[in-house]
Amino acid sequence: MKSVNKQSDQLSGHLEVLAVPQSNIAGISGSQITLRDPEFVFELVCARESLKLQSPSEYSQPGNAYKPVISGFIPGRSSDNDTILDLMLRFRFVVVLRNADGKYTRTGDLNHALKFGYEYSTSPDPAGQHGYTFSFSGAVLTPQKSVKLPFSTE
Incomplete structure (x- = not known):
C-alpha cells in the first residue's frame, strides 16, 4: 500500500x-x-493568514501539469506600492513562499513562470479593509519544489 502522510x-x-x-x-x-542581480527580487508583505496557494493537477499530453494560483492581500495603499505593483505587471515570476515553519518552496521555473496581477479595492463598510489583492498564476510541469535561501548570485 502507498500512503500519503501529512x-x-x-x-x-x-x-x-x-x-x-x-x-x-x-x-x-x-x-x-x-x-x-540579488536586488531585483520583490518581497510582498501580506496581511496575516491571507496568503493562499491552490495548485490543481491533471495529466495531459506532456505528462503531469499543474495550474497554480498564489493569492494574497496587502492592506492599505501607498504611491510606492502602486509604483512597484505596476512595475511587476511587466514580468513573469518564479514565486518563492516561506511557510510558518521557515521552509521555502518555489513555484515555476526558467521555462514556466507565473504571470502577476493585482487590484486595489475598498469596502463599503467603514470598518472594512482596503488594500491590494494580488495573484500569480500560470501552467507549470512540476509541483512546488524546495528552495534554499539565501539565493546565490553569478
Whole structure:
C-alpha cells in the first residue's frame, strides 16, 4: 500500500512571498536559485493568514501539469506600492513562499513562470479593509519544489 502522510513538522500557512522575475534567474539547480542581480527580487508583505496557494493537477499530453494560483492581500495603499505593483505587471515570476515553519518552496521555473496581477479595492463598510489583492498564476510541469535561501548570485 502507498500512503500519503501529512508532514509532522509542518505548520500550516504561508507567511512571505518572494517574487523573482524570470529574466533575473541565471539558473536553477536542485534547491538553489542563482540570480543575476540579488536586488531585483520583490518581497510582498501580506496581511496575516491571507496568503493562499491552490495548485490543481491533471495529466495531459506532456505528462503531469499543474495550474497554480498564489493569492494574497496587502492592506492599505501607498504611491510606492502602486509604483512597484505596476512595475511587476511587466514580468513573469518564479514565486518563492516561506511557510510558518521557515521552509521555502518555489513555484515555476526558467521555462514556466507565473504571470502577476493585482487590484486595489475598498469596502463599503467603514470598518472594512482596503488594500491590494494580488495573484500569480500560470501552467507549470512540476509541483512546488524546495528552495534554499539565501539565493546565490553569478
